[in-house]
Amino acid sequence: MSKQEIQNNTSEGLVEVIKTPISRRNFLAFTGISIAAAGVVSLGLQGCKTDDIVAPVTGSVDVGKNDTGVLNYAYALEQLEAAFYIQAVATPYSGMTGAELAILTDIRDHEICHRDFFKAAIGSAAIGSLVVNFSSINFTSRASVLGTAKAFEDLGVSAYNGAGYYIANPVYLELAGKIVSVEARHAAAIRDLLNPRSADFAGNDVVDASSGLDVQRKPSQVLPIAAAYLSTTVTANYLP
Amino acid sequence: MKLENLYNDIQSKISDDKHSRRVAFKQAGDFGVKAALVSLPFVLSSLLTKTAGAKNTSATVVEVLNFALTLEFLESAFYQRGISMGVIAAGDAAVFNQIVQHEASHVITLRNTIISLAGTPVSQPTFDFTAGGAFPDVFTNYATFLTVAQAFEDTGVRAYKGQAGNLMSNPGVLTAALQIHSVEARHASEVRRIRGQKGWISNADGGGAPASIYVREDNYVQGGVDVRTISSVSPQAITEAFDETLTMDEVLAIAGPFIV
Numbered sequence: 001m002s003k004q005e006i007q008n009n010t011s012e013g014l015v016e017v018i019k020t021p022i023s024r025r026n027f028l029a030f031t032g033i034s035i036a037a038a039g040v041v042s043l044g045l046q047g048c049k050t051d052d053i054v055a056p057v058t059g060s061v062d063v064g065k066n067d068t069g070v071l072n073y074a075y076a077l078e079q080l081e082a083a084f085y086i087q088a089v090a091t092p093y094s095g096m097t098g099a100e101l102a103i104l105t106d107i108r109d110h111e112i113c114h115r116d117f118f119k120a121a122i123g124s125a126a127i128g129s130l131v132v133n134f135s136s137i138n139f140t141s142r143a144s145v146l147g148t149a150k151a152f153e154d155l156g157v158s159a160y161n162g163a164g165y166y167i168a169n170p171v172y173l174e175l176a177g178k179i180v181s182v183e184a185r186h187a188a189a190i191r192d193l194l195n196p197r198s199a200d201f202a203g204n205d206v207v208d209a210s211s212g213l214d215v216q217r218k219p220s221q222v223l224p225i226a227a228a229y230l231s232t233t234v235t236a237n238y239l240p
Numbered sequence: 241m242k243l244e245n246l247y248n249d250i251q252s253k254i255s256d257d258k259h260s261r262r263v264a265f266k267q268a269g270d271f272g273v274k275a276a277l278v279s280l281p282f283v284l285s286s287l288l289t290k291t292a293g294a295k296n297t298s299a300t301v302v303e304v305l306n307f308a309l310t311l312e313f314l315e316s317a318f319y320q321r322g323i324s325m326g327v328i329a330a331g332d333a334a335v336f337n338q339i340v341q342h343e344a345s346h347v348i349t350l351r352n353t354i355i356s357l358a359g360t361p362v363s364q365p366t367f368d369f370t371a372g373g374a375f376p377d378v379f380t381n382y383a384t385f386l387t388v389a390q391a392f393e394d395t396g397v398r399a400y401k402g403q404a405g406n407l408m409s410n411p412g413v414l415t416a417a418l419q420i421h422s423v424e425a426r427h428a429s430e431v432r433r434i435r436g437q438k439g440w441i442s443n444a445d446g447g448g449a450p451a452s453i454y455v456r457e458d459n460y461v462q463g464g465v466d467v468r469t470i471s472s473v474s475p476q477a478i479t480e481a482f483d484e485t486l487t488m489d490e491v492l493a494i495a496g497p498f499i500v
Contacts, residue, residue, distance in 0.1 A: 106477065109481070110440070110480055112473050116473075117462060157422050160422075164404070164414060165414045170404075172463075173404050177404050177485070178462070178482040179482065180425075181424075182425070182482065186440075188425070188427075188433075189429050189439040197332055199335065201335065201427075202423055202426040208345075212345030214419045215419075
Protein backbone atom coordinates (compact mmCIF):
# COMPACT_ATOMS: atom_id res chain seq x y z
CA MET A 1 0.00 0.00 0.00
CA SER A 2 1.49 3.33 -1.00
CA LYS A 3 1.71 6.33 1.27
CA GLN A 4 -0.49 8.18 -1.19
CA GLU A 5 -3.31 5.70 -0.78
CA ILE A 6 -3.38 5.78 2.96
CA GLN A 7 -2.85 9.41 3.73
CA ASN A 8 -4.80 11.77 1.53
CA ASN A 9 -2.99 14.39 3.50
CA THR A 10 -2.53 17.41 1.31
CA SER A 11 -4.54 20.56 1.84
CA GLU A 12 -6.28 19.93 -1.45
CA GLY A 13 -7.11 16.44 -0.32
CA LEU A 14 -8.61 17.76 2.87
CA VAL A 15 -10.88 20.10 0.98
CA GLU A 16 -12.01 17.18 -1.15
CA VAL A 17 -12.88 15.22 1.95
CA ILE A 18 -14.81 18.14 3.39
CA LYS A 19 -16.82 18.57 0.23
CA THR A 20 -17.74 14.90 0.20
CA PRO A 21 -21.36 14.53 1.26
CA ILE A 22 -22.01 12.58 4.40
CA SER A 23 -23.36 9.19 3.48
CA ARG A 24 -26.90 8.41 4.45
CA ARG A 25 -25.75 5.93 7.03
CA ASN A 26 -23.42 8.43 8.64
CA PHE A 27 -26.03 11.14 8.47
CA LEU A 28 -28.46 8.97 10.37
CA ALA A 29 -25.79 8.23 12.92
CA PHE A 30 -25.01 11.90 13.39
CA THR A 31 -28.64 12.86 13.82
CA GLY A 32 -28.72 10.53 16.78
CA ILE A 33 -25.85 12.25 18.53
CA SER A 34 -27.82 14.92 20.29
CA ILE A 35 -30.12 12.32 21.76
CA ALA A 36 -27.24 10.24 22.99
CA ALA A 37 -25.37 13.25 24.30
CA ALA A 38 -28.36 14.48 26.26
CA GLY A 39 -28.83 11.27 28.16
CA VAL A 40 -26.58 9.37 30.48
CA VAL A 41 -24.28 7.27 28.38
CA SER A 42 -23.83 3.74 29.45
CA LEU A 43 -20.59 2.10 28.57
CA GLY A 44 -22.04 -1.26 29.35
CA LEU A 45 -19.54 -1.88 32.09
CA GLN A 46 -20.06 -5.31 33.45
CA GLY A 47 -17.70 -5.29 36.36
CA CYS A 48 -15.20 -7.31 34.41
CA LYS A 49 -12.11 -8.49 36.18
CA THR A 50 -8.89 -8.61 34.27
CA ASP A 51 -8.32 -12.17 35.36
CA ASP A 52 -11.57 -13.41 33.87
CA ILE A 53 -10.68 -16.49 31.89
CA VAL A 54 -11.67 -16.11 28.28
CA ALA A 55 -10.83 -18.73 25.74
CA PRO A 56 -8.56 -17.28 23.07
CA VAL A 57 -10.00 -16.88 19.61
CA THR A 58 -8.15 -19.34 17.45
CA GLY A 59 -10.07 -18.90 14.22
CA SER A 60 -11.50 -15.63 13.04
CA VAL A 61 -13.54 -12.90 14.68
CA ASP A 62 -15.39 -9.87 13.37
CA VAL A 63 -15.34 -6.71 15.46
CA GLY A 64 -19.01 -6.00 14.82
CA LYS A 65 -21.09 -3.01 13.84
CA ASN A 66 -21.35 0.66 14.74
CA ASP A 67 -19.72 2.00 17.88
CA THR A 68 -19.29 -1.48 19.34
CA GLY A 69 -17.40 -2.40 16.21
CA VAL A 70 -15.07 0.58 16.51
CA LEU A 71 -14.45 -0.13 20.19
CA ASN A 72 -13.72 -3.81 19.48
CA TYR A 73 -11.42 -2.73 16.67
CA ALA A 74 -9.52 -0.54 19.13
CA TYR A 75 -9.59 -3.37 21.67
CA ALA A 76 -7.98 -5.69 19.13
CA LEU A 77 -5.16 -3.25 18.45
CA GLU A 78 -4.58 -2.62 22.15
CA GLN A 79 -4.42 -6.37 22.77
CA LEU A 80 -1.74 -6.62 20.11
CA GLU A 81 0.28 -3.74 21.53
CA ALA A 82 -0.02 -4.94 25.12
CA ALA A 83 1.14 -8.45 24.22
CA PHE A 84 4.09 -7.05 22.33
CA TYR A 85 5.35 -4.82 25.14
CA ILE A 86 4.78 -7.51 27.76
CA GLN A 87 7.14 -9.72 25.78
CA ALA A 88 9.61 -6.89 25.07
CA VAL A 89 9.92 -6.10 28.78
CA ALA A 90 9.95 -9.76 29.88
CA THR A 91 12.83 -10.63 27.54
CA PRO A 92 14.87 -7.42 27.16
CA TYR A 93 16.99 -7.13 24.04
CA SER A 94 20.71 -7.18 24.55
CA GLY A 95 22.09 -3.83 25.62
CA MET A 96 18.76 -2.38 26.72
CA THR A 97 19.58 0.69 28.81
CA GLY A 98 17.82 1.57 32.01
CA ALA A 99 16.17 4.53 30.32
CA GLU A 100 14.93 2.33 27.50
CA LEU A 101 13.58 -0.25 29.93
CA ALA A 102 11.76 2.49 31.81
CA ILE A 103 10.13 3.80 28.64
CA LEU A 104 9.11 0.36 27.41
CA THR A 105 7.74 -0.54 30.84
CA ASP A 106 5.68 2.64 30.97
CA ILE A 107 4.31 2.00 27.51
CA ARG A 108 3.55 -1.63 28.42
CA ASP A 109 1.47 -0.46 31.35
CA HIS A 110 -0.37 2.12 29.26
CA GLU A 111 -1.28 -0.48 26.66
CA ILE A 112 -2.40 -2.97 29.31
CA CYS A 113 -4.53 -0.20 30.77
CA HIS A 114 -6.08 0.55 27.37
CA ARG A 115 -6.71 -3.14 26.76
CA ASP A 116 -8.35 -3.65 30.13
CA PHE A 117 -10.43 -0.52 29.73
CA PHE A 118 -11.83 -1.54 26.35
CA LYS A 119 -12.61 -5.01 27.57
CA ALA A 120 -14.58 -3.58 30.48
CA ALA A 121 -16.21 -0.85 28.41
CA ILE A 122 -17.46 -3.18 25.71
CA GLY A 123 -18.66 -5.74 28.22
CA SER A 124 -20.47 -8.79 26.92
CA ALA A 125 -20.08 -7.62 23.31
CA ALA A 126 -16.28 -7.69 23.54
CA ILE A 127 -14.34 -9.93 21.22
CA GLY A 128 -12.24 -12.62 22.88
CA SER A 129 -8.54 -12.70 23.48
CA LEU A 130 -6.57 -12.70 20.27
CA VAL A 131 -3.70 -15.08 19.58
CA VAL A 132 -0.62 -13.14 18.53
CA ASN A 133 2.12 -14.28 16.19
CA PHE A 134 5.41 -12.56 16.89
CA SER A 135 7.55 -15.00 14.91
CA SER A 136 8.81 -12.18 12.70
CA ILE A 137 10.11 -10.21 15.68
CA ASN A 138 13.57 -10.85 17.13
CA PHE A 139 13.13 -9.92 20.77
CA THR A 140 16.89 -10.08 21.38
CA SER A 141 17.48 -7.32 18.82
CA ARG A 142 17.11 -3.65 19.69
CA ALA A 143 16.48 -2.74 16.08
CA SER A 144 13.77 -5.37 15.71
CA VAL A 145 11.97 -4.50 18.95
CA LEU A 146 12.11 -0.73 18.58
CA GLY A 147 11.35 -0.96 14.88
CA THR A 148 8.25 -3.03 15.65
CA ALA A 149 7.27 -0.67 18.46
CA LYS A 150 7.51 2.26 16.07
CA ALA A 151 5.37 0.45 13.51
CA PHE A 152 2.74 -0.46 16.10
CA GLU A 153 2.51 3.04 17.56
CA ASP A 154 2.29 4.72 14.18
CA LEU A 155 -0.30 2.16 13.12
CA GLY A 156 -2.31 2.81 16.27
CA VAL A 157 -2.23 6.57 15.73
CA SER A 158 -3.38 6.19 12.14
CA ALA A 159 -6.12 3.75 13.17
CA TYR A 160 -7.64 6.03 15.79
CA ASN A 161 -7.33 9.04 13.50
CA GLY A 162 -9.09 7.18 10.70
CA ALA A 163 -11.85 5.65 12.82
CA GLY A 164 -12.83 8.71 14.83
CA TYR A 165 -15.37 9.98 12.35
CA TYR A 166 -17.19 6.65 12.39
CA ILE A 167 -17.97 6.92 16.12
CA ALA A 168 -21.53 8.09 16.74
CA ASN A 169 -21.40 8.59 20.50
CA PRO A 170 -19.43 11.69 21.51
CA VAL A 171 -18.37 10.08 24.78
CA TYR A 172 -16.67 7.27 22.89
CA LEU A 173 -15.08 9.78 20.54
CA GLU A 174 -13.65 11.65 23.50
CA LEU A 175 -12.32 8.43 25.00
CA ALA A 176 -10.67 7.54 21.70
CA GLY A 177 -9.15 11.01 21.66
CA LYS A 178 -7.81 10.55 25.17
CA ILE A 179 -6.03 7.39 24.06
CA VAL A 180 -4.78 8.34 20.59
CA SER A 181 -2.69 11.25 21.85
CA VAL A 182 -0.96 8.88 24.27
CA GLU A 183 -0.22 6.54 21.36
CA ALA A 184 1.25 9.52 19.51
CA ARG A 185 3.38 10.36 22.55
CA HIS A 186 4.63 6.78 22.50
CA ALA A 187 5.37 6.94 18.79
CA ALA A 188 7.47 10.07 19.21
CA ALA A 189 9.37 8.61 22.18
CA ILE A 190 10.18 5.37 20.35
CA ARG A 191 11.24 7.29 17.29
CA ASP A 192 13.43 9.47 19.48
CA LEU A 193 15.12 6.35 20.87
CA LEU A 194 15.86 5.17 17.33
CA ASN A 195 17.10 8.52 16.03
CA PRO A 196 17.59 10.91 18.93
CA ARG A 197 16.89 14.63 18.61
CA SER A 198 16.18 14.40 14.91
CA ALA A 199 13.06 15.30 12.96
CA ASP A 200 11.99 11.64 13.08
CA PHE A 201 9.79 11.96 16.18
CA ALA A 202 7.23 13.42 13.79
CA GLY A 203 8.97 12.60 10.55
CA ASN A 204 7.79 13.34 7.06
CA ASP A 205 7.09 9.64 6.63
CA VAL A 206 4.09 10.03 8.95
CA VAL A 207 3.32 13.76 9.03
CA ASP A 208 2.67 15.35 5.66
CA ALA A 209 4.96 18.36 5.41
CA SER A 210 2.59 20.56 3.42
CA SER A 211 -0.56 20.01 5.48
CA GLY A 212 0.96 19.12 8.85
CA LEU A 213 -1.47 16.19 9.13
CA ASP A 214 -0.58 12.83 10.69
CA VAL A 215 -1.45 9.56 8.97
CA GLN A 216 -4.99 8.23 9.10
CA ARG A 217 -6.07 4.80 7.95
CA LYS A 218 -9.39 3.00 7.63
CA PRO A 219 -9.89 -0.34 9.40
CA SER A 220 -9.69 -2.03 6.01
CA GLN A 221 -6.18 -0.61 5.68
CA VAL A 222 -5.05 -1.23 9.25
CA LEU A 223 -6.13 -4.82 9.74
CA PRO A 224 -4.07 -6.28 6.88
CA ILE A 225 -0.99 -4.67 8.45
CA ALA A 226 -1.86 -5.97 11.92
CA ALA A 227 -2.59 -9.41 10.48
CA ALA A 228 1.13 -10.08 10.10
CA TYR A 229 1.34 -10.23 13.91
CA LEU A 230 -1.88 -12.13 14.63
CA SER A 231 -2.80 -15.79 14.38
CA THR A 232 -6.42 -14.91 14.93
CA THR A 233 -8.02 -13.46 11.83
CA VAL A 234 -9.65 -10.15 12.74
CA THR A 235 -12.16 -8.70 10.33
CA ALA A 236 -14.18 -5.48 10.31
CA ASN A 237 -16.77 -6.36 7.74
CA TYR A 238 -19.20 -3.71 8.92
CA LEU A 239 -16.69 -0.86 9.17
CA PRO A 240 -15.14 1.17 6.31
CA MET B 241 -26.05 50.23 22.43
CA LYS B 242 -24.23 51.06 19.24
CA LEU B 243 -21.72 48.43 18.23
CA GLU B 244 -18.95 50.96 17.93
CA ASN B 245 -19.49 52.10 21.48
CA LEU B 246 -19.58 48.55 22.66
CA TYR B 247 -16.32 47.82 20.91
CA ASN B 248 -14.65 50.88 22.45
CA ASP B 249 -16.02 49.93 25.83
CA ILE B 250 -14.51 46.46 25.56
CA GLN B 251 -11.21 47.84 24.36
CA SER B 252 -10.95 50.19 27.32
CA LYS B 253 -11.71 47.38 29.72
CA ILE B 254 -8.96 45.32 28.18
CA SER B 255 -6.42 48.12 28.51
CA ASP B 256 -7.52 48.77 32.06
CA ASP B 257 -7.13 45.24 33.22
CA LYS B 258 -6.09 42.45 30.96
CA HIS B 259 -7.29 39.84 33.41
CA SER B 260 -10.83 41.13 33.45
CA ARG B 261 -10.99 40.39 29.76
CA ARG B 262 -13.22 37.41 29.88
CA VAL B 263 -15.60 39.07 32.28
CA ALA B 264 -15.91 42.02 29.93
CA PHE B 265 -16.58 39.67 27.04
CA LYS B 266 -19.23 37.83 28.93
CA GLN B 267 -20.97 41.11 29.68
CA ALA B 268 -20.70 42.12 26.06
CA GLY B 269 -22.12 38.80 24.98
CA ASP B 270 -25.23 39.52 26.96
CA PHE B 271 -26.09 42.30 24.55
CA GLY B 272 -26.55 39.77 21.81
CA VAL B 273 -24.04 41.20 19.40
CA LYS B 274 -23.13 37.89 17.83
CA ALA B 275 -24.23 38.99 14.38
CA ALA B 276 -21.76 41.86 14.34
CA LEU B 277 -18.72 39.84 15.30
CA VAL B 278 -17.28 39.82 11.83
CA SER B 279 -16.12 43.40 12.32
CA LEU B 280 -14.34 42.74 15.60
CA PRO B 281 -10.73 41.66 16.04
CA PHE B 282 -10.22 37.96 16.30
CA VAL B 283 -9.87 37.66 20.05
CA LEU B 284 -13.13 39.45 20.59
CA SER B 285 -14.98 37.59 17.92
CA SER B 286 -13.86 34.16 19.02
CA LEU B 287 -14.59 34.80 22.66
CA LEU B 288 -17.86 36.59 22.05
CA THR B 289 -19.03 33.96 19.68
CA LYS B 290 -18.31 31.31 22.22
CA THR B 291 -19.98 33.23 25.02
CA ALA B 292 -23.03 34.15 22.99
CA GLY B 293 -23.36 30.62 21.70
CA ALA B 294 -22.80 28.91 25.00
CA LYS B 295 -26.27 29.66 26.21
CA ASN B 296 -28.02 27.16 24.04
CA THR B 297 -25.66 25.61 21.52
CA SER B 298 -22.13 24.31 21.34
CA ALA B 299 -19.49 25.88 19.14
CA THR B 300 -19.95 25.59 15.39
CA VAL B 301 -17.38 23.91 13.18
CA VAL B 302 -16.01 27.25 11.96
CA GLU B 303 -15.84 28.60 15.50
CA VAL B 304 -13.84 25.56 16.57
CA LEU B 305 -11.52 25.94 13.59
CA ASN B 306 -10.93 29.62 14.37
CA PHE B 307 -10.22 28.68 17.97
CA ALA B 308 -7.70 26.12 16.72
CA LEU B 309 -6.24 28.62 14.27
CA THR B 310 -5.61 31.04 17.13
CA LEU B 311 -3.63 28.38 18.98
CA GLU B 312 -1.68 27.50 15.85
CA PHE B 313 -0.84 31.17 15.30
CA LEU B 314 0.44 31.24 18.87
CA GLU B 315 2.63 28.17 18.43
CA SER B 316 3.84 29.11 14.98
CA ALA B 317 4.93 32.60 16.04
CA PHE B 318 6.50 31.24 19.22
CA TYR B 319 8.78 28.79 17.44
CA GLN B 320 9.64 31.25 14.66
CA ARG B 321 10.70 33.75 17.30
CA GLY B 322 12.64 31.16 19.26
CA ILE B 323 14.55 30.06 16.19
CA SER B 324 15.31 33.62 15.06
CA MET B 325 16.43 34.57 18.57
CA GLY B 326 18.89 31.68 18.66
CA VAL B 327 17.66 30.31 21.98
CA ILE B 328 17.55 26.70 20.83
CA ALA B 329 20.47 24.37 21.59
CA ALA B 330 22.30 23.36 18.43
CA GLY B 331 21.71 19.68 19.11
CA ASP B 332 17.94 20.20 19.14
CA ALA B 333 17.70 22.40 16.04
CA ALA B 334 16.33 19.60 13.85
CA VAL B 335 13.49 19.01 16.30
CA PHE B 336 12.31 22.60 16.38
CA ASN B 337 12.81 23.12 12.66
CA GLN B 338 10.36 20.25 12.18
CA ILE B 339 7.90 21.57 14.74
CA VAL B 340 7.86 25.09 13.34
CA GLN B 341 7.13 23.74 9.88
CA HIS B 342 4.20 21.72 11.21
CA GLU B 343 2.71 24.70 13.02
CA ALA B 344 2.98 26.86 9.91
CA SER B 345 1.34 24.10 7.89
CA HIS B 346 -1.45 23.83 10.45
CA VAL B 347 -2.14 27.54 10.06
CA ILE B 348 -2.43 27.14 6.30
CA THR B 349 -4.55 24.00 6.54
CA LEU B 350 -6.95 25.54 9.03
CA ARG B 351 -7.27 28.78 7.08
CA ASN B 352 -8.00 26.87 3.86
CA THR B 353 -10.53 24.72 5.64
CA ILE B 354 -12.34 27.69 7.18
CA ILE B 355 -12.49 29.38 3.78
CA SER B 356 -13.76 26.19 2.14
CA LEU B 357 -16.60 26.20 4.66
CA ALA B 358 -17.46 29.82 3.73
CA GLY B 359 -16.13 31.04 7.07
CA THR B 360 -13.80 33.95 7.81
CA PRO B 361 -10.41 33.02 9.27
CA VAL B 362 -9.36 35.11 12.24
CA SER B 363 -6.27 37.29 11.86
CA GLN B 364 -3.03 36.65 13.64
CA PRO B 365 -3.01 38.48 16.96
CA THR B 366 -0.05 40.18 18.60
CA PHE B 367 1.63 37.96 21.16
CA ASP B 368 3.54 38.55 24.35
CA PHE B 369 5.46 35.35 24.96
CA THR B 370 6.62 36.56 28.34
CA ALA B 371 2.94 36.34 29.36
CA GLY B 372 3.05 39.74 30.95
CA GLY B 373 6.41 39.08 32.56
CA ALA B 374 5.77 35.57 33.86
CA PHE B 375 8.45 34.21 31.50
CA PRO B 376 10.78 37.21 31.06
CA ASP B 377 13.69 35.19 29.64
CA VAL B 378 11.66 32.98 27.32
CA PHE B 379 13.87 33.77 24.31
CA THR B 380 17.18 34.03 26.12
CA ASN B 381 17.01 31.05 28.47
CA TYR B 382 16.56 27.69 26.74
CA ALA B 383 15.06 26.08 29.82
CA THR B 384 12.31 28.72 29.93
CA PHE B 385 11.71 28.35 26.20
CA LEU B 386 11.28 24.60 26.63
CA THR B 387 8.88 25.06 29.52
CA VAL B 388 6.68 27.36 27.46
CA ALA B 389 6.95 25.01 24.46
CA GLN B 390 5.73 22.12 26.57
CA ALA B 391 2.94 24.30 27.93
CA PHE B 392 1.76 25.17 24.42
CA GLU B 393 1.98 21.61 23.10
CA ASP B 394 0.22 19.97 26.02
CA THR B 395 -2.44 22.68 25.89
CA GLY B 396 -2.86 22.13 22.17
CA VAL B 397 -3.38 18.40 22.64
CA ARG B 398 -6.02 18.96 25.27
CA ALA B 399 -7.68 21.78 23.32
CA TYR B 400 -8.19 19.80 20.11
CA LYS B 401 -9.38 16.80 22.08
CA GLY B 402 -11.93 18.93 23.89
CA GLN B 403 -13.49 20.13 20.62
CA ALA B 404 -13.73 16.79 18.80
CA GLY B 405 -17.38 16.41 19.75
CA ASN B 406 -18.19 19.77 18.17
CA LEU B 407 -16.80 18.60 14.83
CA MET B 408 -18.84 15.42 14.49
CA SER B 409 -21.19 17.00 11.97
CA ASN B 410 -18.34 17.18 9.46
CA PRO B 411 -16.35 13.92 9.19
CA GLY B 412 -13.67 15.44 6.98
CA VAL B 413 -12.95 18.25 9.39
CA LEU B 414 -13.10 15.92 12.38
CA THR B 415 -10.56 13.60 10.80
CA ALA B 416 -8.24 16.47 9.91
CA ALA B 417 -8.50 17.83 13.46
CA LEU B 418 -7.59 14.41 14.82
CA GLN B 419 -4.64 14.32 12.42
CA ILE B 420 -3.41 17.66 13.79
CA HIS B 421 -4.14 16.57 17.36
CA SER B 422 -1.80 13.58 17.14
CA VAL B 423 0.96 15.73 15.65
CA GLU B 424 0.70 18.08 18.63
CA ALA B 425 1.01 15.03 20.88
CA ARG B 426 4.17 13.94 19.07
CA HIS B 427 5.56 17.43 19.58
CA ALA B 428 4.59 17.41 23.25
CA SER B 429 6.31 14.07 23.81
CA GLU B 430 9.53 15.19 22.15
CA VAL B 431 9.68 18.53 23.98
CA ARG B 432 9.07 16.72 27.26
CA ARG B 433 11.88 14.30 26.54
CA ILE B 434 14.26 17.14 25.74
CA ARG B 435 13.29 18.59 29.12
CA GLY B 436 14.13 15.30 30.81
CA GLN B 437 10.45 14.63 31.47
CA LYS B 438 8.53 11.57 30.42
CA GLY B 439 6.87 11.90 27.03
CA TRP B 440 3.52 11.46 28.75
CA ILE B 441 1.76 13.28 31.58
CA SER B 442 2.11 11.62 34.98
CA ASN B 443 -0.63 12.52 37.44
CA ALA B 444 -1.07 16.30 37.05
CA ASP B 445 2.65 17.04 36.93
CA GLY B 446 3.51 19.81 34.50
CA GLY B 447 7.20 19.95 35.40
CA GLY B 448 7.11 23.69 36.03
CA ALA B 449 4.61 24.62 33.33
CA PRO B 450 1.47 26.42 34.56
CA ALA B 451 -0.66 24.12 36.70
CA SER B 452 -3.85 25.30 34.97
CA ILE B 453 -2.73 23.31 31.92
CA TYR B 454 -2.75 20.04 33.88
CA VAL B 455 -6.02 20.17 35.75
CA ARG B 456 -7.80 16.78 35.84
CA GLU B 457 -4.78 14.96 34.36
CA ASP B 458 -4.66 12.95 37.60
CA ASN B 459 -8.04 11.47 36.70
CA TYR B 460 -8.69 7.74 37.19
CA VAL B 461 -12.29 7.67 36.01
CA GLN B 462 -12.93 7.06 32.31
CA GLY B 463 -16.39 6.60 30.83
CA GLY B 464 -17.83 6.50 34.32
CA VAL B 465 -15.61 3.71 35.62
CA ASP B 466 -12.71 3.94 38.02
CA VAL B 467 -10.02 2.26 35.96
CA ARG B 468 -8.22 1.25 39.15
CA THR B 469 -10.99 -1.31 39.67
CA ILE B 470 -10.58 -3.01 36.31
CA SER B 471 -6.85 -2.89 35.61
CA SER B 472 -3.87 -4.00 37.64
CA VAL B 473 -1.50 -1.30 36.42
CA SER B 474 -0.39 1.42 38.82
CA PRO B 475 -2.60 4.45 39.43
CA GLN B 476 0.13 6.64 37.96
CA ALA B 477 0.16 4.56 34.77
CA ILE B 478 -3.61 5.02 34.50
CA THR B 479 -3.22 8.79 34.59
CA GLU B 480 -0.51 8.55 31.93
CA ALA B 481 -2.57 6.28 29.69
CA PHE B 482 -5.32 8.85 29.13
CA ASP B 483 -4.78 12.48 28.13
CA GLU B 484 -7.63 14.66 29.35
CA THR B 485 -9.60 17.39 27.62
CA LEU B 486 -9.71 21.12 28.28
CA THR B 487 -12.76 23.25 27.56
CA MET B 488 -12.56 26.20 25.24
CA ASP B 489 -12.89 28.56 28.21
CA GLU B 490 -10.04 26.83 30.04
CA VAL B 491 -7.81 27.05 26.98
CA LEU B 492 -8.60 30.72 26.46
CA ALA B 493 -7.75 31.41 30.09
CA ILE B 494 -4.38 29.69 29.59
CA ALA B 495 -3.65 31.42 26.27
CA GLY B 496 -5.00 34.82 27.30
CA PRO B 497 -1.87 36.09 29.06
CA PHE B 498 0.14 35.44 25.88
CA ILE B 499 -2.17 37.57 23.73
CA VAL B 500 -1.72 41.34 23.77
